[in-house]
Amino acid sequence: MPFIPHTEKDTREMLAAIGVDAIEDLFDEIPAELRIDHLHGVPEALNEMEVSRLMRERARRDGSPLCFIGAGAYEHHIPTAVWDLATRGEFYSAYTPYQAEASQGTLQTIYEYQTMITGLTGLDVSNASLYDGASGLAEAALMAVRANRRVKSGLVLLAPGVNPVYEHVAEAIAGSQGLTFEWLPMDAKSGNVAFEELPEGKEPVAVVMQQPTFPGTLEDVDRLTDWAHEQGAFAIGIANPMSLALLKAPGHWGEQGVDIACGEGQPLGVPLSSGGPYFGYMTCKQKHVRQMPGRIVGRTTDLDGNPGFALTLQAREQHIRRSKATSNICTNQGLMVTAATIYMSLLGFEGLASVARKSHANTTRLVDGLCTIDGIDRLYDASYFHEVALKFDRPVAPVLAAIAEKNILGGFDLTGGAGTDALLVCATETKTDADIDACIAAFAEEMA
Amino acid sequence: MSELPGDLLYTNDHEWLRREDDGSVTIGITGHAATSLGDLVYVELPEVGQDVELGGEMAVVESVKAASDVYAPVAGSVAAVNEELADDPEKINADPYGDGWIVRMKIEGLDESELMSPDAYQQLLDELDD
Numbered sequence: 001m002p003f004i005p006h007t008e009k010d011t012r013e014m015l016a017a018i019g020v021d022a023i024e025d026l027f028d029e030i031p032a033e034l035r036i037d038h039l040h041g042v043p044e045a046l047n048e049m050e051v052s053r054l055m056r057e058r059a060r061r062d063g064s065p066l067c068f069i070g071a072g073a074y075e076h077h078i079p080t081a082v083w084d085l086a087t088r089g090e091f092y093s094a095y096t097p098y099q100a101e102a103s104q105g106t107l108q109t110i111y112e113y114q115t116m117i118t119g120l121t122g123l124d125v126s127n128a129s130l131y132d133g134a135s136g137l138a139e140a141a142l143m144a145v146r147a148n149r150r151v152k153s154g155l156v157l158l159a160p161g162v163n164p165v166y167e168h169v170a171e172a173i174a175g176s177q178g179l180t181f182e183w184l185p186m187d188a189k190s191g192n193v194a195f196e197e198l199p200e201g202k203e204p205v206a207v208v209m210q211q212p213t214f215p216g217t218l219e220d221v222d223r224l225t226d227w228a229h230e231q232g233a234f235a236i237g238i239a240n241p242m243s244l245a246l247l248k249a250p251g252h253w254g255e256q257g258v259d260i261a262c263g264e265g266q267p268l269g270v271p272l273s274s275g276g277p278y279f280g281y282m283t284c285k286q287k288h289v290r291q292m293p294g295r296i297v298g299r300t301t302d303l304d305g306n307p308g309f310a311l312t313l314q315a316r317e318q319h320i321r322r323s324k325a326t327s328n329i330c331t332n333q334g335l336m337v338t339a340a341t342i343y344m345s346l347l348g349f350e351g352l353a354s355v356a357r358k359s360h361a362n363t364t365r366l367v368d369g370l371c372t373i374d375g376i377d378r379l380y381d382a383s384y385f386h387e388v389a390l391k392f393d394r395p396v397a398p399v400l401a402a403i404a405e406k407n408i409l410g411g412f413d414l415t416g417g418a419g420t421d422a423l424l425v426c427a428t429e430t431k432t433d434a435d436i437d438a439c440i441a442a443f444a445e446e447m448a
Numbered sequence: 449m450s451e452l453p454g455d456l457l458y459t460n461d462h463e464w465l466r467r468e469d470d471g472s473v474t475i476g477i478t479g480h481a482a483t484s485l486g487d488l489v490y491v492e493l494p495e496v497g498q499d500v501e502l503g504g505e506m507a508v509v510e511s512v513k514a515a516s517d518v519y520a521p522v523a524g525s526v527a528a529v530n531e532e533l534a535d536d537p538e539k540i541n542a543d544p545y546g547d548g549w550i551v552r553m554k555i556e557g558l559d560e561s562e563l564m565s566p567d568a569y570q571q572l573l574d575e576l577d578d
Contacts, residue, residue: 149495290490290510315490315515324508324515 062274063407066435068366070387070426071214071412072133072163073278074242074267076355077430078339079346082269086339095334096128096295100311106334107309110297113341117281119349120244121237121261122251124286127294128332129279133264134169136280137162137208137238139293139327140262141174141181143284144206144234146326147259147291151205151232154178159193159224160186161213162238164417173329179205191380191389192219195227204231210238211247215414215424216387217380218247225254234259241281242267243385245352246360251283260284269343270336279333279340290316293327358429359386362436366427369440375447379414379422386428389414392421394447403442410439452478453545457560458569459521464545465563472527473558476549477509477518477540480573486511488537493529494551500524507550509540521563524555 006014011023020026027035046054067075085091090105097103114126130136141156156174158167158181171181184207187194191213207228211221221237228235237250237258244250250261266278284292290313298312318325347355363386370376375393392399396413400423403410411425427436456464462481466474482488492508500506500520507518530549533539540548564572 290492315510315513320513321515324517 065404065407065409066431066439067272067409068425068427068431068439069409069412070216070428071424072165072264073272073275074240074386074426074428075272075430076242076267076269076359076428078269078271078343081346082339082342085342086335091335091338093334096311096332101309104309106338107297107311109338109341110295110332110334111299111309112345113337114297116341116344117241117265118283120241120249121239121281121283122249122257123261123283124251125289125292125296126281126283127292127296128334129265129337130262130282130294130330131333132276132278132280133238133262133266134163134166134280135173135330136262136264136282137166137236138170138173139280139330140236140260140282141170141179141206141208142177143260143288143291143293143326144236145179147288148205148232148234151203153203153205154180155202155204156181157199157202157204157207157233158183159207159209159213159219160184161192161215161217161219162208162210163214166210166238189380190382191215191217192382193224195220195223198227200231202231204228204233206234206236207231208236208238211250212240212243212385212387215380215389215418216384216426217382217389218384221248221250221253223254225256225258229254229256237261238263240267240385241265242352242356242359245349245356247385251285257285259288265333265336265340268340270339277333277336279336289313291326292316293325293330295332355429356386359427360384362386362427362429362431363388363425365433366425366431366436366439369436370425370443373440373444373447376443379418379420387424387426389418390423390425392423394421396421396423399443399446402446403439406442408439408442410443452566452570454566456545456566457563458566458572459563460572461519461521463518463521465521465558466549467558468552472552472554473522473524474549475506475518475521475551475553476544478569479544480576481516482541482544482548485509485514485516488540491530491533491537491540491550493531493533494526496526496529498526500526500553509537509550518550520553522553522555522558524553526551527554528552 100107110128117126130139156179160183167181185194185197209219209221209224211219213219225235235258239250251257262282265281270278296312297309300308300310302308314320316326318328367388377391379389379391396415400410411423414422414424456466458464462478464476464478488509488511490510494506502523504520505517506520509516509518529551
């Protein structure tokens with residue numbers, strides 16, 4: 001099946017109709033110095049047979065190792081029904097369809113998704129999703145600038161537990177729009193915010209915190225949310241949605257709750273698949289809804305009084321508000337959200353809590369076992385959910401490489417970020433006791 | 449369309465101004481603008497005390513299908529905003545020249561040559577109808 005339906009004849013006819021000689025001429029208004037001839041590192045196009053062969057060969061190389069890596073994306077069991085249903089023709093679209101209201105089933109799915117995510121995060125409204133957790137933070141920061149209008153500093157303070165990749169992405173998206181991102185000081189013992197050293201009077205527009213933190217610890221988010229509000233800033237909470245089955249929802253952090261919550265939705269039924277596609281979620285308090293980017297589906301009644309679903313508050317969006325839109329780069333991840341909605345429906349709140357509890361128990365077994373090995377210890381003294389940073393008495397990379405030979409991915413090398421030899425490990429509900437013990441034994445053998 | 453109030457000044461952008469006794473001006477959008485936008489669902493108001501340049505964005509009026517900026521027809525600082533529009537934006541549709549006022553501004557002076565009389569604005573509307 002050809003991916004582009006136009007024949008060369010079609011293309012010639014269309015160009016002739018608008019009086020242009022070649023497709024290239026359509027791009028004339030882009031100055032030559034802004035163009036690039038080719039993308040570095042991107043090879044020439046391959047045909048379908050060549051691509052299939054290449055991808056099969058690469059997929060084989062992935063193998064099926066025992067994975068104890070988390071660091072922002074987590075392996076969870078996905079019931080077969082999730083993708084069986086999500087890939088049905090009725091749902092199988094990456095975006096909200098055009099003439100969205102003609103697709104009531106799609107809109108209802110998004111509406112149910114929004115309801116579930118607001119329930120998990122304890123906030124009033126959700127959008128239909130964003131690209132991923134990292135771009136979600138960028139959008140949340142930009143949203144805070146629009147909604148927290150009294151503060152003009154453009155300064156966004158980040159708790160030390162925020163995923164460093166999210167900071168890079170937020171900086172790339174929002175850095176050129178007058179926002180600056182600064183890290184808050186870290187307490188070396190707990191790995192969390194050093195409350196005694198928090199800077200007063202910087203007039204931040206927003207304070208971002210993550211729970212659990214990137215190195216897996218649990219932060220005092222109640223206190224940090226209150227501190228943000230004392231500074232006149234918005235509180236932005238990033239949370240792993242799976243953890244919210246056990247931990248306090250961001251909407252209830254501190255006295256008033258966060259103003260905006262966002263994060264990575266991948267743990268809810270989306271496979272790791274080498275890094276994407278995933279989806280970002282975003283929820284907020286009702287009073288900020290007009291500054292929220294992205295699509296929102298609402299429930300309404302039609303002329304005959306029958307219930308139905310419609311896209312709502314579209315005047316915030318770029319097809320109406322053009323350059324003044326709340327975002328000109330966001331989209332919803334319709335297919336991923338469909339999978340997440342089915343996943344959450346199948347598990348229910350109790351099911352999510354059971355996955356979360358089992359993941360916590362498995363990680364405890366793994367960490368307790370690893371810490372009996374000479375040369376491995378906890379890096380931070382703090383509570384955790386399903387991920388823990390460990391301190392090593394030697395470089396981590398060679399140990400990981402040796403264990404990989406035994407078909408075990410032993411964790412995420414934290415050495416660069418932590419400034420010391422350190423490893424981040426995670427054992428979700430997908431691991432059996434035997435898997436965990438095999439991992440511990442592999443480390444013990446390598447460290448002996 | 450109903451009669452235009454005779455005591456107001458008007459702009460090309462379908463806004464109106466009223467000169468108040470204390471030298472400030474009250475600003476809103478005209479009945480024509482309100483009707484064109486349709487039922488308003490939201491008004492984004494400026495902050496009191498904010499300085500606004502001539503032609504600068506002063507407020508946003510939003511209907512179900514469109515959002516439009518309201519540009520400042522004079523330079524000055526915002527003395528008051530119509531807080532009631534936050535809960536009741538359709539006041540602009542119901543009474544654009546009265547309860548639907550948007551902003552009151554303190555100004556240095558008013559250059560009326562840049563503004564239109566009711567007759568001139570009526571003529572503009574008539575041309576739009578043609």
